[in-house]
Amino acid sequence: MKEPPRWLDEDAGPIVRPYALIRGRTRTSGEVFDLIASVTVVGDPAPHDLEPEQQLILRAARNPISVADVAVELDLPVGVVRVLLGDLRDHGLISVTSPSETGPRPNERILKEVINGLRAL
Amino acid sequence: MDSVLSEDPVALKILIAGGFGVGKTTLVGSISEIRPLRTEEVLSDRGVGVDDLDGVETKTTTTVAMDFGRITIREGLVVYLFGTPGQERFWFMWDELSYGALGAVVIADTRRLTDCFPSVDYFEQRGTPFVVAVNCFDGADRHSVDDVRIALDLDEDVPVLLCDVRRRTSAKEVMVTLVEHSLRTLTSAN
Ligand SMILES: Nc1nc2c(ncn2[C@@H]2O[C@H](COP(=O)(O)OP(=O)(O)OP(=O)(O)O)[C@@H](O)[C@H]2O)c(=O)[nH]1
Ligand SMILES: [Mg+2]
Numbered sequence: 001m002k003e004p005p006r007w008l009d010e011d012a013g014p015i016v017r018p019y020a021l022i023r024g025r026t027r028t029s030g031e032v033f034d035l036i037a038s039v040t041v042v043g044d045p046a047p048h049d050l051e052p053e054q055q056l057i058l059r060a061a062r063n064p065i066s067v068a069d070v071a072v073e074l075d076l077p078v079g080v081v082r083v084l085l086g087d088l089r090d091h092g093l094i095s096v097t098s099p100s101e102t103g104p105r106p107n108e109r110i111l112k113e114v115i116n117g118l119r120a121l
Numbered sequence: 122m123d124s125v126l127s128e129d130p131v132a133l134k135i136l137i138a139g140g141f142g143v144g145k146t147t148l149v150g151s152i153s154e155i156r157p158l159r160t161e162e163v164l165s166d167r168g169v170g171v172d173d174l175d176g177v178e179t180k181t182t183t184t185v186a187m188d189f190g191r192i193t194i195r196e197g198l199v200v201y202l203f204g205t206p207g208q209e210r211f212w213f214m215w216d217e218l219s220y221g222a223l224g225a226v227v228i229a230d231t232r233r234l235t236d237c238f239p240s241v242d243y244f245e246q247r248g249t250p251f252v253v254a255v256n257c258f259d260g261a262d263r264h265s266v267d268d269v270r271i272a273l274d275l276d277e278d279v280p281v282l283l284c285d286v287r288r289r290t291s292a293k294e295v296m297v298t299l300v301e302h303s304l305r306t307l308t309s310a311n
Contacts (some may be wrong), residue, residue: 035158035218036132036201066132068158068189068201077159077184099132100221110131110198111223111304117194118297121152121289 033082035068037098046093054084061094130197135299136218136249137188137204139228140236144256144286145204146188148228151292153190153202160185160214185211209239219243224250224303226295228286230258231265234272241273250303252280254295278305 039061046058053074060073071081088094106114137145149155161184188204203218205211219225225244229237237253244251253273255265266281275281280298284291 032217034221035203036134038130038132064130066191066199066201068203069191072156072158072189075159077161079161099134106131106133106223106307108304108308111300111307113198114133114194114200115297115300115304117198118152118192118200118293118300121192121293 033067033085033096034098034100035078036066037096038064038066039070039085040064040095040097041093042095043092047091051084054088057081057084057088058093067096130199133198133200134218134222135200135202135296136215136222136225137202137228138215138225138237138240138244140230140233140240141206143228143230143233143236145228148226148254148286148292148295149188149190149202149204151286151289152296153192155188155190158187158189158203160187185214187214212243215243219247219249222249224252224299226299227251227253228284229253229255229269229273231255231269232258234269238273241275245276250299250306252282252295252299252302254282254284254286257283257285278302 039057040063041058041061046055050058053076056074057070060070065073067081067085068078070085071078074081076084085094085096089096137148139145146155185206188202190202190204192200192202194200200223205214205218225240227237227240227244241251241253253269253275255269262283266283269275270279270281280302282295282298284295286292286295
């Protein structure tokens with residue numbers, strides 16, 4: 001994994017190699033975020049001492065975005081993203097809502113909507 | 122009908138499984154904007170310096186790419202597709218992915234049918250609704266469907282269908298068949 005540093009945008013700075021970024025940690029203290037859990041920015045302006053990747057996450061999550069989409073947007077492995085998300089949540093900067101928290105298993109009406117939506121693709 | 126209309130966003134998860142080179146990536150790409158999602162496989166528990174940065178220790182991991190697709194049905198209703206390698210050593214990913222999954226598509230190639238055995242076993246054991254999509258590589262025909270059903274010893278209610286996942290209409294039919302099957306499973310469980 002000897003990729004050269006990449007710049008995501010002007011002020012983000014170089015992306016350090018992923019595991020240096022999270023200092024070898026592989027999981028957050030709490031639960032493991034589902035790949036389709038929804039990440040949303042909450043609360044106050046972000047502190048300035050965040051890693052560039054964390055700033056990018058906050059930017060990406062102005063509108064709700066899934067954990068998997070965050071990983072794709074930042075081009076980082078899911079495990080690294082989960083640690084970064086855990087830190088951001090511990091700092092009260094984001095909320096992470098797992099799909100099971102938003103209600104019961106998908107009901108008949110929703111599945112019929114999905115079927116019609118797929119047919120219309 | 123629910124009196125409360127779903128204001129809460131709904132996110133659904135569908136798995137695409139099957140042996141190497143069977144058409145998983147093609148299927149996801151035919152019906153959604155596909156993007157590679159990197160996930161990691163832990164190879165060792167021993168802390169090993171991963172690079173020359175001082176004091177940085179990590180587990181040895183290798184990155185595994187998964188197919189990741191998203192279909193927006195409407196605002197607040199999104200279906201996510203995850204295409205995963207069908208080998209047993211990737212089951213650590215499946216355990217996570219199949220949790221709460223709406224269902225799974227197992228793609229089968231009649232020339233290498235045994236390749237999809239682990240996937241079928243897995244979803245049967247987990248109770249995840251699944252369909253078997255027989256990809257029309259050379260020579261697959263109607264008979265293949267019955268042969269596959271017998272060879273895989275599938276329950277009668279498990280749909281088996283022929284497909285050419287390079288074609289969007291065919292890929293759509295596979296997905297619709299799966300969600301209809303999930304719906305039947307759901308309603309018969311109530
Ligand atoms: N003839 C035919 N070829 C197909 C069909 N579906 C996929 N292919 C071809 O088969 C090859 C493998 O397809 P992929 O979608 O990459 O398969 P995969 O399951 O993602 O493969 P791995 O990720 O390597 O396990 C590609 O060259 C496809 O073009 C099909 O329905 N018919
Ligand atoms: Mg593939």
